[in-house]
Amino acid sequence: MQFNLRTVVPSLIVLAVAVLPLLAPTTQVLLTLALSKGLAVLGVIVLLQAGQVSFGHALFFGVSAYAAAFVGKGFGGGELFSMLAIGVVASLAISVVVGLFVVRYRHIFFGMLNLAVSMIFFSLLEKFYHVTGGSDGLSVARPLFLGIEMEREGFEMVLFYLVLVLALGAAWLTHRFLNSPIGNMMRTIKTNEVRLEYLGVSARNTLLVGYIVSAGLCGLGGALAAVAQGVVTPEYAWWIRSGEFVFIAILGGSGSVGGAFVGSLLYEAVRTYASAFAGDVWQMILGIVLLFVILFAPSGITGLFARLTGRKASPASEEAGQ
Amino acid sequence: MTERVLLEAKGLEIRFGGVVAAQDINIQIHEGHNLAIIGPNGAGKTTFLNICTGYLKPHKGKVFFDGKDVTRLQPRHLVRRGVARAFQIPQLFTEHSVLENLLIAGAAQSRRWSPFRPLHQIPERKAMLHLLDMVKCSHIADRPVSELPEGQRKLVDIAIALALKPKLLFMDEPTSGVASSEKFEVLDIIAEALTEAKVTSVFVEHDMGIVDRFADEVAVWNRGEVLFRGPPDDVLNHPDVIRDVIGEEV
Numbered sequence: 001m002q003f004n005l006r007t008v009v010p011s012l013i014v015l016a017v018a019v020l021p022l023l024a025p026t027t028q029v030l031l032t033l034a035l036s037k038g039l040a041v042l043g044v045i046v047l048l049q050a051g052q053v054s055f056g057h058a059l060f061f062g063v064s065a066y067a068a069a070f071v072g073k074g075f076g077g078g079e080l081f082s083m084l085a086i087g088v089v090a091s092l093a094i095s096v097v098v099g100l101f102v103v104r105y106r107h108i109f110f111g112m113l114n115l116a117v118s119m120i121f122f123s124l125l126e127k128f129y130h131v132t133g134g135s136d137g138l139s140v141a142r143p144l145f146l147g148i149e150m151e152r153e154g155f156e157m158v159l160f161y162l163v164l165v166l167a168l169g170a171a172w173l174t175h176r177f178l179n180s181p182i183g184n185m186m187r188t189i190k191t192n193e194v195r196l197e198y199l200g201v202s203a204r205n206t207l208l209v210g211y212i213v214s215a216g217l218c219g220l221g222g223a224l225a226a227v228a229q230g231v232v233t234p235e236y237a238w239w240i241r242s243g244e245f246v247f248i249a250i251l252g253g254s255g256s257v258g259g260a261f262v263g264s265l266l267y268e269a270v271r272t273y274a275s276a277f278a279g280d281v282w283q284m285i286l287g288i289v290l291l292f293v294i295l296f297a298p299s300g301i302t303g304l305f306a307r308l309t310g311r312k313a314s315p316a317s318e319e320a321g322q
Numbered sequence: 323m324t325e326r327v328l329l330e331a332k333g334l335e336i337r338f339g340g341v342v343a344a345q346d347i348n349i350q351i352h353e354g355h356n357l358a359i360i361g362p363n364g365a366g367k368t369t370f371l372n373i374c375t376g377y378l379k380p381h382k383g384k385v386f387f388d389g390k391d392v393t394r395l396q397p398r399h400l401v402r403r404g405v406a407r408a409f410q411i412p413q414l415f416t417e418h419s420v421l422e423n424l425l426i427a428g429a430a431q432s433r434r435w436s437p438f439r440p441l442h443q444i445p446e447r448k449a450m451l452h453l454l455d456m457v458k459c460s461h462i463a464d465r466p467v468s469e470l471p472e473g474q475r476k477l478v479d480i481a482i483a484l485a486l487k488p489k490l491l492f493m494d495e496p497t498s499g500v501a502s503s504e505k506f507e508v509l510d511i512i513a514e515a516l517t518e519a520k521v522t523s524v525f526v527e528h529d530m531g532i533v534d535r536f537a538d539e540v541a542v543w544n545r546g547e548v549l550f551r552g553p554p555d556d557v558l559n560h561p562d563v564i565r566d567v568i569g570e571e572v
Contacts, residue, residue: 176438181429184441188415188426195413198375199430199486200401 005309010258014168017265021160030272031265032160032228035167038264039221041248042174043214048254049178050207051190052106055242056114057218059098059121060091062237064219065226066125067091069138080143080159084223091219092212099211103204118237125234137233140226156228163224170217171257177213178257186210218245247286251293253300262301325352327389328490328522329405334373334383336546343369344380345546351490356516357524358533358554360567361543367526368410370543371492374524375407376400387490406488410495410526412479414467420478421463424450427485450485456515457481472499473508480512484519491516493525497532505529509536530558530568542567 017035021028040061047054064087071086072078102113125132132138142150145158177183185206188196193203226232235241244267252263270289274282297304327350334347343366351357359367372378374385376397384393392400397407415423421442428446429435454460457477462470467478476496483491496512497505513536516523527533533540533554540557542550544566550557557563 173438176440179440180435180437181426181439181441181444182435182437184418184422184426185430185435187417191416191418192413195415195482196430197397198401198407198413199427199482200398201430202398 006306009305013262014164018161018164021157028156028160029228030268032156032163033225034265034268035163035261036221036225036228037245037248037268038167038261039170039224040218041221041245041252041264042170042257042260043217043221044245044249045254045257045260046174046178046186046210046214046217048249049183049190050186050210052110052207053246054114054214055111055239055246056116056118057214057245058237058239058241059114059118060095060215060218061222061225061241061245062118062121062125062232062234063094064088064091064222065232065236066132066138068223068226069140069232072140072143073138078141078143079147080145080162080227083143083227084220087223087226088216088219091215091222095212095215095219096208099208099215103207103211115239115242118242119239122234122237122239125237132234135234137231140230140232142230143227159224159228163228166220166224167261170220171261174213174217175257182206182209247290249300251290251300253302253304255299256302256306259300259302266301325354327351328353328387329374329524330386331370331374332384332386334370334380334385336369336373336378336380336382342366342546344373344383347383347546347548349541349548349551351522351524353489353522354520355522355539356513356537357539357541358537359524359526359541359543360528360530360533360563361549362567365543366546367543368494369546371407371494371524371526375405375492401486401488404487404489406483406486406491408476408480408483408491408493408496410498412472412475414475414478414482416466416468419464419466420459420470421450421454423467423478423482424453424485427482431486446485453481453485453515456484456518458511473501473504476500476508477511480515484515484521487519488521491521491523493523495527496525497527497529505532506535512536534558 017031021031040057044054044057067090068083068087071083098117102110105113126135142152142155145155150158185196185201189203189207196203196206222236248263248267249260251267252261253259270286271282274285278285293300329351331347331349334344336344347370359370361367369378373380376395379394384391386392387403387405392403415426418426425441425444425447428450429441429444432446451460454463457480459474459477459481462474467475470478480493480496497508500508509532537554540552540554541548542557542563550560550563558568
């Protein structure tokens with residue numbers, strides 16, 4: 001029974017997400033953005049495995065979004081896959097440079113340095129008006145899909161299913177990565193970095209690998225969000241966005257890759273509908289939700305689900321939640 | 323026949339403020355031996371281990387391993403050359419099971435880290451299971467290390483070190499924290515595993531019963547200096563050692 005629940009419930013969620021836009025087309029953009037953001041949260045979860053919280057990962061979300069926007073602007077609309085590829089490559093390149101510096105630090109220093117770098121990028125986006133459009137940002141024209149120019153509705157449908165496939169693929173690959181030797185070594189940075197060094201492994205290099213992976217995921221999410229929204233603004237790289245990623249990771253559960261998407265879907269749904277029906281108090285609602293999660297389900301929604309179905313939540317997620 | 327020198331310390335000196343933890347330490351460690359380092363608290367025994375395993379850098383002197391100067395190398399570079407370490411307080415990955423601790427060590431040693439091959443399916447798995455068998459921990463392979471008693475934690479710590487296929491293993495009080503009734507049992511398992519793995523060992527120890535049973539050479543440390551070195555029978559019965567270190571006859 002328990003085995004079935006653990007298999008059936010995630011499958012049902014995926015199926016519901018896949019079918020929902022067909023039944024309620026107004027949810028399509030919401031789901032596309034939620035899944036895009038979920039990819040970025042997945043990146044934050046990768047770092048949480050090493051016990052490190054980044055309060056600046058919106059940097060990579062923003063770098064990728066702007067890179068995709070520049071490609072679109074420079075090539076009269078651009079091609080969707082080239083925009084995504086260049087966005088991800090840009091975030092990977094920046095992550096190598098930033099990562100070489102920040103992986104020397106741990107815990108609060110790691111978190112704050114990431115925040116500092118992301119705020120520098122945010123300022124550049126604001127100040128270089130002629131290049132970045134300043135606080136107005138840049139519009140992202142609807143790109144071609146495999147060379148085909150599509151109408152808005154058709155494109156949004158294709159984009160949604162592309163995001164869904166990419167989210168599932170990224171979740172699977174990240175799960176594999178975290179269970180591989182290098183993924184496990186990354187987890188040992190949290191529990192015993194000294195022993196890791198005495199195994200002949202550089203903890204810094206190991207964390208750098210995780211950092212680059214996490215930035216790539218954030219980058220993919222950022223480029224997809226830019227295309228879905230049709231506009232990029234400095235807020236993509238703002239610290240509030242970084243905090244949002246951490247919030248969602250804790251809400252969904254940082255111990256599993258599914259937590260990124262469950263948390264993101266719930267967060268976007270609450271934010272959208274709470275702001276529509278309770279415009280003045282929606283942030284308070286989110287705050288109360290987080291309070292309850294930390295107090296009663298520190299391993300997040302996925303951790304709570306695992307507990308209810310009899311599987312022991314990983315200590316990693318418990319600790320990250322606290 | 324001359325025995326091969328595996329590690330040699332020449333003129334090591336290190337101070338912590340006004341405290342001299344090592345002063346002109348000159349010692350050779352020969353291949354195939356089990357050298358015990360004894361001495362009172364604060365004699366500089368662990369400091370010597372820390373220098374030889376790259377954790378501390380001496381202010382003066384050099385350490386040679388396999389004839390090469392390794393004084394300034396980081397621990398991870400020393401490990402790759404064949405120097406491993408087991409700790410006084412076992413250094414384990416507490417979120418992982420016993421077997422996973424070994425598998426991580428096995429993967430680290432082989433340096434084959436495919437990012438998409440599950441840890442439990444690495445080619446070194448069979449060898450790691452054999453190592454667990456060697457230290458009599460096969461039956462606890464799936465248990466989280468955080469749940470183990472100290473004796474088993476010590477054995478797992480040593481198994482991790484052996485997974486690195488070292489030529490030389492430093493052990494800091496391999497039986498400290500282990501219940502008196504289990505000490506010799508744990509020691510015998512360690513000794514057997516080291517013999518099977520053909521590893522030279524250097525260990526710091528306060529328990530002279532352990533030294534007498536396991537060491538084939540003993541070096542006596544005091545105030546950062548090596549006072550005596552020789553076979554256990556000679557050293558442990560030396561009047562100065564009995565007076566300054568042991569306090570009673572073994």
